Amino acid sequence: MLRNTIKYGGLIWALFFCWQLNAQHTQSGYSAIGIGEVNWGGYTQNASMGGLGLSYNTRFFLNNMNPALMSSNYESVFQLGLSLDSRSVTGNTGTGNETYSTTAGGFKDFGFVLPIKYGKWNMGFGLTPYTTVNYGFTTENANGPDGSTAIAEVEGRGGIDKVFWTNSFRIGKNFQLGLEFGFLFGSLQTDDLFFLEGLTATAFGNSLVQERRSYSGVNTTLGLAYKLPLKENQFLNFGGIFTPETKINQTRLSTLQNQSGNGIVFSSDTLVNNLETKTTLPGRLGFGISYEKSQALMLGVDFQTQDWTQYLDNGVSNQAYGKSFRLAIGGEIIPNYQDLKLSKRISYRFGVHYERTPYLINNQDVNDIGINLGTSVPLSAFWGVSHVNLGVTFGRRGNITEDRIRESYFRINLGFSIQDLTWFARGKFD
Numbered sequence: 001m002l003r004n005t006i007k008y009g010g011l012i013w014a015l016f017f018c019w020q021l022n023a024q025h026t027q028s029g030y031s032a033i034g035i036g037e038v039n040w041g042g043y044t045q046n047a048s049m050g051g052l053g054l055s056y057n058t059r060f061f062l063n064n065m066n067p068a069l070m071s072s073n074y075e076s077v078f079q080l081g082l083s084l085d086s087r088s089v090t091g092n093t094g095t096g097n098e099t100y101s102t103t104a105g106g107f108k109d110f111g112f113v114l115p116i117k118y119g120k121w122n123m124g125f126g127l128t129p130y131t132t133v134n135y136g137f138t139t140e141n142a143n144g145p146d147g148s149t150a151i152a153e154v155e156g157r158g159g160i161d162k163v164f165w166t167n168s169f170r171i172g173k174n175f176q177l178g179l180e181f182g183f184l185f186g187s188l189q190t191d192d193l194f195f196l197e198g199l200t201a202t203a204f205g206n207s208l209v210q211e212r213r214s215y216s217g218v219n220t221t222l223g224l225a226y227k228l229p230l231k232e233n234q235f236l237n238f239g240g241i242f243t244p245e246t247k248i249n250q251t252r253l254s255t256l257q258n259q260s261g262n263g264i265v266f267s268s269d270t271l272v273n274n275l276e277t278k279t280t281l282p283g284r285l286g287f288g289i290s291y292e293k294s295q296a297l298m299l300g301v302d303f304q305t306q307d308w309t310q311y312l313d314n315g316v317s318n319q320a321y322g323k324s325f326r327l328a329i330g331g332e333i334i335p336n337y338q339d340l341k342l343s344k345r346i347s348y349r350f351g352v353h354y355e356r357t358p359y360l361i362n363n364q365d366v367n368d369i370g371i372n373l374g375t376s377v378p379l380s381a382f383w384g385v386s387h388v389n390l391g392v393t394f395g396r397r398g399n400i401t402e403d404r405i406r407e408s409y410f411r412i413n414l415g416f417s418i419q420d421l422t423w424f425a426r427g428k429f430d
Contacts (some may be wrong), residue, residue, distance in 0.1 A: 006294075007044075010094070012169060013385040013392070014245070015143075016063055016225050020336040023109050023222070024103060025102040025132065025224075026083060026085045026132050026411070027085055027087060027102060027132075027134040027135065028087075028103060028134070028135065028397070028407060029089060029135045029137060029405050029407070030357065030359045030366060030397070030405075030407075031131075031132060031133045031156065032076035032133075032135045032154070032399070033133045033135055033189065033318070033319075033321070033358075033359050034109075034311065034318050034320065034321055035129060035133070035160060035215075035279070035312075035318045035373075036131035036132050036133035036134075036156075036158075036159055036188065036359070037132045037133070037134075038131055038158070038306070038324070038333070038357075038358060039129045039130060039131065039132065040065075040304055040326050040355075041053070041064055041065040042064070042065050042302065042338075042375065042388070043062060043063075043064065043079055043081050043109065043111075043389070043415055043417075044081050044389040044391050044413040044414065044415030045061050045062045045347075045349065045374065045376060045389050045404070045415070045417075046065060046088070046357075046393070047372060047373020047374070047391045047393065047411075047413045048330075048350070048351065048375070048390075048391035048392075048413070049079050049300075049328065049330030049331060049332060049350065049351035049371075049372065049373055050226055050302075050328035050329055050330040050351025050352050050353040050372045051302065051326060051328040051351070051353050051369070052242065052288065052289030052290070052300050052302050052329070052330040052331075052351055053065040053066065053175050054068075054126065054239040054241060054286050054287060054301065054302045054303070054304075055069075055071075055225060055238055055239030055287075055288035055289055055290045055300060056069075056239070056288070056290040056298055056300055057069040057073075057270070058070040058072060058238050058295075059072055059074050059075065059077075060077070060078040060095075060358060060376075060385060060417060060419055061075055061077065061079065061376075061389075061417050061421075062111045062113055062124070062126070062417065064128055064164065065092065065163070065241070065286075066107065066223040066225060066239045066241050066286075067166045067167075067168055067178030067179060067180035067221055067222070067223040067241070067246060068168055068176040068177055068178035068223035068224050068239075068289075068335065069166035069168070069169040069176060069178070069223070069225055069239065070113055070122050070124045070168035070178055070227040070361060071120075071167050071169060071176045072121045072125070072176070073113045073122055073123070073124075073179065073330070074115060074117065074118065074119060074417050075115065075420060076112070076113065076114045076345055076419070076420050076422070077112070077113050077161070077417060077419045077420075078110070078111070078112045078418045078420075079110060079111050079112075079126075079415060079416065079418070079420065080105075080109075080110045080415060080417075081108040081109045081110065081261070081389075081413065081414070081415040082105070082106065082107055082108055082414045082415070083106070083108045083411060083412070083413050084103070084104075084105035084153070084411065084412040084414075085103065085105060085285075085410075085411045086101070086102075086103045086409065086410045086411070087100070087101065087102050087103075087407050087408065087409040087410075088100075088101050088407070088408045088409075089406070089407050090103065090400055090405065090406045090407075090408075091142070091400060091405040091406075092140055093131045094118070097341070097400060104134055104157075105359065106182050108128075108129065108413075109127060109128040109129065110126055110127055111124060111126025112124060112126060112127075112404070113126075113166075114144050114376060115145070115369055119170060120169065120312070121167070121168070121169050121170075122166075122167075122168045122169075122172055123165075123166065123167055123168075124164075124165075124166045124168070125164060125165045125166065126162070126163070126164055127162070127163050127164075128161070128164065129160070129161055129162070130159070130160040130161060130162045130184055130186075131157050131160045132159040133157055133188050134154045134156070134157055134159075135154075135155065136153075136154070136155035136156075136157050137153075137155075138151065138152065138153050138154075138155060139151070139152045139154075139233070139252065140152075143282070144196050144197075144198070144199075145196070145199075145215050145218050146194040148197060148198040148199045149196065149197045149198050150194070150195075150196055150378075151194070151195055151196070151197055152192065152193070152194050153192075153193040154189070154190070154191070154192045154193075155191050155206040156188060156189065156190040156191075157317065158186060158187050158188040158189050159187060159188065159402065160184050160185070160186040160188075160215050160338075161184070161186045162182045162183065162184050162219075162411035163182065163183045163207065164180050164181065164182040164183075165181045165182075166178060166179070166180045166181075167179055167183055167389070168223075172401065173227075174226055174227040174228065175224075175226050175227075175228070175298065176223075176224070176227075177225075178222070178223040178224075178225075179220065179221070179222055179223070179323045180221040180222075180223070181218065181219075181220055182218065182219045182221065182279075182320075183218055184215060184216065184217045184218070184219060184221070184246075184248055185213055185215065185216045186214070186215055187213060187214040188213045188215075189210070189211070189330040189424070190209075190210070190211045190212075190213050190310075191208065191210050191348050192208070192209045192210075192403075193206060193207070193208050194206065194207045194209075195207070200292075203412075205257055205258055205259050205266070206258070206259050206260070207257070207261040208255065208256070208257040208259060209254065209255070209256055209257075209271075210254070210255050210257070211252065211254045211255075211272075212252070212253045213250055213251070213252050214250070214251045214252075215248050215249065215250055215279065215325070216248060216395055216396060217246060217247065217248025218246075218248075219242055219243060219244075219248075219278075219281070220243070220244040221239045221242065221243045221284075222242050222243075222245060223239070223240070223296075224239065224240050224241075225237065225238065225239040225240075225249050225414070226238045226239075226278075226385070227292075233293060233294040233295075233296075234291075234292065234293050234294070235291075235294070236289070236290075236291055236292075236364045237288075237289065237290045237291075237292055237300070237418075238287075238288070238289055239286040239287065239288045239293060240285075240288070241284070241286045241287075241288065241291075241304075242283070242284070242285055242286075243283055243285075244283045244285040245279050245280060245281065245282055245283045245304075246281045246283075247278050247279070247281075248279050248281065249276065249277075249278065249279075250276070250277045250278065250279045250313070250381070251274055251275065251277075252271040252272050252274070252275045252277065253270075253272060253273065253275075254270070254271040255268060255269065255271060255276050256268065256269045256270075256271055261288070267368075267377055277313070277314035278299045278312075278314065278315075279311075279312065279313055279314075280310065280311060280312035281300070281311065281403065282306050282307050282308055282309075282310040282311055283306070283307075283310075284304060284305070285304070285305055285306075286302065286304035286305070287303060288300060288301065288303070288305060289301060295334055295338075296329055296333075296334055296336075296337070297331070297333055297334075297335040298332040299330075299331040300331065301328065301329045302326075302327070302328040302331065303325065303327050303328075304325065304326045305323070305324065305325040305326075306323075306324050306325070306356035306412060307324075308321035308322060308323065308324055309321060309322060310343075310406055319360070320359060320360050320361070321341050321358050321359070321360065322356075322358060322359070322360040322365060323327075324355070324356055324357055324358040325355070325356050325357075326353060326354075326355040326356075327353065327354045327355070328351060328353045329351060329352055329353075330351020330352070331349070331350060331351065332347055332348070332349045332370065333347070333349075333355045334347050334348075334349045342377070342378070344354070345378050346375055346376065346377055346378070347375060347376040347387075348374075349373065349374040349375065349376075349391070350372065350373055351371075351413025352371055352372065353368075353369070353370050353373040353395075354367070354368070354369050355367065355368040355369070355371065355399070356368075359378060361398075361404045362404075363368070364403060364404070365398065367397070367398070368395060368396070368398075369395060369396060370393050370394060370396070371394050371395070372391060372392070372393045373391065373392050374389065374390055374391030374392065374413070375389075375390055375391075376388070376389045376390075376417075380399075385416045385419050386416070386417060386418045386419055387416070388414075388415075388416060389413075389414070389415035389417060390412075390413070390414055391412070391413040391415075392410070392411065393411040393413070394407070394410055394414055395408075395409050395410075395411070396408050396409070397409070405417045
């Protein structure tokens with residue numbers, strides 16, 4: 001009784017904690033463009049395989065990439081993900097290259113699935129980022145008045161999150177169908193501070209422009225999956241998703257503050273007062289294929305695409321947006337899942353990804369490439385099998401030509417998946 005109380009209490013605490021937490025799990029100077037850095041989906045185990053997950057999942061883990069694959073879970077599963085991102089950013093200042101380092105991390109996502117009709121119908125819900133904004137940089141212009149230097153310090157934070165509700169159905173033995181309803185919400189906050197440095201007179205003060213853009217709306221995703229039997233315990237898996245174009249609400253508030261040199265505000269004005277507009281998010285299409293030898297080996301490839309030239313902010317397109325896609329190739333190896341030795345039952349994952357991001361700098365694409373590794377350690381208990389999931393990514397985004405910046409990053413993903421055979425199970429004995 002006490003053990004169940006602790007277990008359920010911990011789950012409820014995690015749900016409320018994750019719901020209220022708004023940490024920045026990643027960062028990029030490129031997130032200053034539009035609505036920020038786009039999340040292609042996936043938990044820790046997916047990230048360890050380069051972001052693979054449109055055609056493959058097991059009963060021990062959740063899948064928020066293809067809603068059809070949520071019917072792969074025969075028991076209730078709760079999953080939580082955290083992320084730590086460290087970056088070395090290099091840019092050309094005109095007099096040479098300058099490099100600085102930055103780190104961000106925190107909560108990323110969680111999800112929960114429960115069987116409604118065993119082996120036929122699962123229902124799940126969770127929280128995951130749709131976009132993330134987290135940047136800060138300084139620009140200088142030596143041609144200010146009276147020989148001063150004009151300085152702009154800009155920073156942004158926030159993002160759009162998605163709460164999703166998924167229903168997934170298994171039709172026959174090998175076909176799966178899923179439909180996800182997502183509620184998008186969140187806000188992006190920017191602070192742009194402008195001041196002059198090197199003036200002998202004090203006639204000039206500081207100007208601070210603050211803007212908050214709040215978003216809300218609903219989108220849907222349709223998912224399909226098919227498992228083609230080859231030999232005993234061997235399958236060829238196919239999966240696909242489609243998210244149609246979505247229009248969401250946007251509310252914008254902009255203010256201007258005039259400050260003294262030491263930051264004291266002496267006047268302020270509202271530039272835009274809660275202006276309500278519409279934002280159009282482009283549709284997303286993805287498909288994947290994988291070879292699976294049950295509980296032993298998996299090799300697969302995924303491809304997703306999203307045309308951000310169709311993005312509209314109050315009916316206006318963003319010239320810094322282009323067509324994006326993401327290619328993931330990865331796999332998983334389990335030495336011997338039936339062995340009593342823990343080292344034989346550990347999952348080892350690997351993968352690479354190549355992404356053409358949505359960003360255009362001087363009409364040039366910004367590309368992202370990375371190598372991914374990871375593992376899952378099973379933790380057996382009387383209520384089921386749980387896992388500690390760990391993954392790392394070594395990647396690079398952009399380059400320092402054409403006024404772009406280069407980001408070399410190292411990311412650690414940590415996740416926990418708790419499978420329980422007793423949750424929502426009907427008791428047979430009193």
